[in-house]
Amino acid sequence: MHDCIIIGSGPAGLTAAIYLARYHLDIALIDNGSSRAALIPCTHNHAGYPGGINGRDLLERMYTQAKSFGVSRQTATVTAIEPVGDTFIVRMGDAVAEARTVLLATGVVNHRPKMDDALHDRALEQGALRYCPVCDGYEVTDKRVGVIGTGDHGMREAMFLRGFTQDVTLIAPDAEHMLDESCAKALDDAGVERVDGPCGGYAIEDGGLAFDTAHGRMVFDSVYPALGSTIRSELALAAGARGTDEGCLVTDEHQRTTLPGLFAAGDVVKGLDQISHAMGQAGVAATTIRNELNTRHPLRR
CATH class of the missing domain: 3.50.50.60 (FAD/NAD(P)-binding domain)
Incomplete structure (x- = not known):
């Protein structure tokens, strides 16, 4: 039983993984290798890189940082999220994982x-x-x-x-x-x-x-x-979370969806589709996850 399963390892998912690992939580990071950030030839909006940075390079640096705190990434496509009481079953074809919380960071796909x-x-x-x-x-x-x-x-x-x-x-x-x-x-x-x-x-x-x-x-x-995009929110919507008319997930100021225990961050949530925004949402979500789990039973006993 993981404390949190993160679905998606773009900027939002990796940021959340770093935070949660540093909170000493048991997490699983699942990704199918289709982050939109990987398509960026060079971003100049990301603070701290005066000459800009390639999207794949940025993701690799973020994953290297996450690995330094014990995070490992599983390559798989999640096919369903099922709430069971106050926990979740996450299905990847025939494989199954369980967690107390889930963070969806699946982003969007441009047309x-x-x-x-x-x-x-x-x-x-x-x-x-x-x-x-x-x-x-x-x-x-x-x-x-x-x-x-x-x-x-x-x-x-x-x-x-x-x-x-x-x-x-x-x-x-x-x-x-x-x-x-x-x-x-x-x-x-x-x-x-x-x-x-x-x-x-x-x-x-x-x-x-x-x-x-x-x-x-x-x-x-x-x-x-300017052909629109597909918002990859179908897993959460099928599990019972509420979305906007466009398909973005509805969250509160702490990145909680309308389904208790299910969180969302990044482009799958309505807002500014920017790396900085996704990372900020991920930090908020991860900290809320940590605090909510702590109310269930004290951490680091």
């Missing part, structure tokens, strides 16, 4: 443009394809930027990026744009160009990402897909 994986990864590594304007809008200052999206979400992403460069184009992913009058006016007032889709024929050309549109072939220094 990608329709391109092959090799091209996608190459474009991402070169900065021709980017997913987070909050993270790296600074890097596209005064460059030619394309945003693949439409509707309110596409408009808001294009308008956010307009704060970094005057050259922003919003391209509909499939056919004509779906923009109401207020969205169209906001884009027009900001000088954001609008181009209909569909988008296709992606390739790296002239140091940027090129693709076909209804207005011909276009090349951008960087392209941001």
Whole structure:
């Protein structure tokens, strides 16, 4: 019987593992190897790294730190979380683990443009394809930027990026744009160009990402897909926790979900999808877990 099972070893999961291990708790860290942070070519928003740091390098450093306090990571995909009294059964296919508490740090998965994986990864590594304007809008200052999206979400992403460069184009992913009058006016007032889709024929050309549109072939220094994401909250929702309409988990100020004993931190929770925010939530969750377990029976007897 573990004190806590952490599902996901991105920045939130690893931060929680460090905290809980240093609280002398018995924890299990389970991960399927798909942290979104691993896709970051170089983050400059993470304090303490003046030259920036690669996402995989950051995760490896965090895991090395966790290992120094006795944390080991199990590679597996969790298929179910089942509350049983005041404990939980965590299923990984035929394997089973038990814990007094569970912390879900499973994050989200970005919806990608329709391109092959090799091209996608190459474009991402070169900065021709980017997913987070909050993270790296600074890097596209005064460059030619394309945003693949439409509707309110596409408009808001294009308008956010307009704060970094005057050259922003919003391209509909499939056919004509779906923009109401207020969205169209906001884009027009900001000088954001609008181009209909569909988008296709992606390739790296002239140091940027090129693709076909209804207005011909276009090349951008960087392209941001504004296609939404899948929030990996299904395990908690199936167990009975409450989510928002978008699928984010609802938590209180201590990162408790509506299911007692189940906690959540990071991008799976509604909030700013940033490493710093995820780590802060994880610290709060881990400390609350420690204090709640201590009320059940004193720790370090």
